[in-house]
Amino acid sequence: MEFLSGLSEFIEVNSADLEIEKYNSAFNLLVDNKTGADDPKTKPHLKRSREHFQNLLSDLDTIIVQLDNIKQAAESYAKKKDPAQIQAVNKALQKIQTTFENNVYRYGMFGSYWDNPLYDFRVWAGENMDQGEWMPLGYKDTKSDGPDKIYTLFQQLQKMDISKPKNTWSPVYEEFYALIIFEKVKINSYLRRLNYFEKFNKILDQGASYYALKSKIFDIHTMTMQKRMISAAVQYMSLSIELLEEIKTTAQENLKALPDQNATTALAFHTEQLIDEVNRLASHGHFNGMSLLTGRFAKSNGMALASMPILLGSDISQVARMYIPTLTSYTLVAPDNIANPWTWDVYEAYTSEQDTSQFINRLDNSINIIQKSIKELEQLSAKLPEQDPYSKLQFDSLSGEKIQNIVKTYPLSRYKLDYNPQPEHSINTQSTLVLLILKYAHEQITAKLIKMRELAVQACNSVYNDEERMEFNKQFASLIKDIEAISKETLFNGEKLLHTDSDLYSDRNIKLSLVFDESGDIQKELQLSPLDPETLGLRESKYYLEIKSPNEGNRAIGMLDYALAIVNYNKARINSCLQSAVIGVYKDSIMQDYTHLLSSAKTGKNIAGKYIEYLDKLIKFIKQVCIKTKSYAWMAVSGVYTYGDRRHLEQNFSNLLEDTHTLLVQAQELLDELPQDVVLSKQEKSKISALSGYITKVRTETAQFKEEIKGKEFLQTGSNARSVFEKTAWILSIKE
């Protein structure tokens, strides 16, 4: 409400003949309602920015009070010619000067004259590059880099002589007063915008955050991913509606406020800010790195750049399309009948009643369109099944649990990543432990990098001063040291696994040859990028990654993204090897049981049945692996995965296909080496020949398939994924 009192002064000084009450409701809009200010989840920089603006508001109020004092003194001097009034004026001016220097300057306002870098005040919302927004205050002299307009006026005001007639000083006084009031309008509008920043961040926190998603993308089921994407889109769209509603109310207030130019300018400024926010939301409304709101998935713009297929079931024919309207101001806000929407100007539109009402109609239309789309998306989301059709395989449930017990005896605490192999551990256990140690180290490093990223985003905000930014840099340096420690201390048998200073390092990679079964058939070459700070680009000799000014933030964020990409790529390789580890355990257990059976049997008479049982078991397992392989092609049909994700799917797919082939070769060997003394009945003979026929057929197919996809990008497009899916489905349909 203090703003309203400020407003009345504003009107009194500048246009005394206007009715004040008429505009109260208009400016009421701009009074900040502090949404989310007390929410503990609010990002610290947003909280600080809010405090910053509120402090500025109270400083401006101090200035306004002093200006009122000056006016009173001047008026009383005009009547009584009391010299004490001149002193009062000087005192008030001195107070304004002090407020400028001690407070306003400190918060970065009017900085162009005082050479304050915070003149270009930036607040950051979101997590990607350039999601910050400039919130400038003060008036830069456009003609030169000269003094700030407010400060120039203030200097003139300081020379003010109230002993002279009113018209000699009054224009300067009034202009200065008007500018101060307009600064208040700006700040209130910015405070309203901060609410939208907080809401945007909340959507990210609720599951659309790129970095939270990327760090565990393949642990999330495809169906859940799709649901999350739809829900993110719906939330973005609801936020967009909220913005449009506020623009509409502002425009309606403008109708009431016309023709007062000061009021319409203030309202137009606020509308401009909101339109900016609409565009900001449109360009940063992402899910898994994909821009959702810029019209890539729009239904009727005639030039869809990409379509978004959504999987509804186990079959790739059960696919729906997801549509999201374009949510930029170009399509939502600019009136239809204007030839070039980019030249449309809200300041101009707000001067005419007709244009404003046209604008309101346009907003109504846009809100209707978005509401309709939200309904469609909600219906689509309801159609999605809860779980993935391919996720509940025995194959998956096997993995961790068995090995967990061993891991438990080697507590991988903060830095203890060293493991010495035990003689009684199988080959598989050892390789799996290497992978788990690596996985653990990668998770730790990812967490540190994400922490650094959060700090970088924070440091990009102008609300922190250089000293505070130095504190961020200190934290950076310590986190980088932590990363270095992890890369040095991730050891297996005393050998560094993630550092360039390792015997395993050659040709810019750490090369590990891992064997997953006792006979050494299932073997994988694991190539990892070392994760020391130099390779990750976080440090060069003595120089650590630093953010010295808000502008350097983007560079730092870019570098951290690069580092995260390296870590993610390593992780994908490790995960695909972990699948081979599971296969190795299974294969060994089958072979072990089989050989124990044969070596302990007295004669071949009784074992034919058992022998066929083992073969059956092996084939069943091969089929399971094949289904798992198929599920990767299935996933690639869905639009939620990006190019990088598909690279990982390809890696998983080809690795599993290779393992399937190895298992088939093993099955063939088992058949070929059928002991001569085993006595087979007629039925058993035909069963074995059927199995043998099946194995030969599938083996040739997988061998061919392996060659076909070798070195190719076979899951990059939906149509490629579809044909790969069909091919695996066909192999699976081969009958014994």
Added chain:
Amino acid sequence: MHINNTGCTTAYDYLSSIPLPDSIKDVQTLKGIQLALTTIAQTITRIEKLLYQSTNKAEDRQFITQNIKREQNWINKILKTAKTKESFPLLGNQFMIHMPCSVKMTVTLEKLTLAKIKLNPEGAALFSLPDVLREFKQKLHYNIEVIYIVSVLYKSDYALFNQSNNKDSQKQTKPLSLAFFELLSLARRYCIRLTSSLLPANLKNIYFNLFLFFLQHIRRLSNTYQSAAPYCLHKEFVSITEIIFQAEEVQSRINSLCTLRSVLNNILNNPRGLFQGEYAYG
């Protein structure tokens, strides 16, 4: 299908299920050393944890230093006092084991001494282990490995010895071979480990020598218990082990280890084929 909770298959369950009578002096020695070594390993883990927890707070440092000192004293005490009943030091450099088939096996252990462990002088938590501790750990794990191999050999020998002296089971020659089967699986595992990139170069030589020791004793066992040993052991196995014994260059060692692995794969994947030649000895 059975997968035990360690994630490895049942391969070594067979050997670990063989009960060794405590009354035999050598069994006591083996078990004593094993106990001493695992206790030391556990103590080392505790020390490591303490080292990683250290901060630059003075009280913390004092507390941790005291605890490390106590754990270290405990290790030194075990190293000094672990003795057999005949006050033969358990963790000395060398000792003899009398195998059930009355062959003497000379076992060489690495000498273990632990110098004083100091906290990180910079005060903060430690990022890497002190060299003293790292070297000690390497030697300790080598000793654990040696004792593991010796006890596997002892158990196989014991099983084979028992079975061949038992008239009832003499007719059932095939179950006897299970002991060999497990020994060969273990040999195969060593082949993979020795050729793997995960074994550091400085340890490869030491472990290779240990492996030679293991192979020699497998050959000796197959000679002693011919009726139970698979036929292949006397043919391909002998010839390939000869090559391994003579291999001196690293590359030729790796090559011969790879050949041995595929020979072992052939034997182990075709266990019934193992005994086709067995009747020739019968």
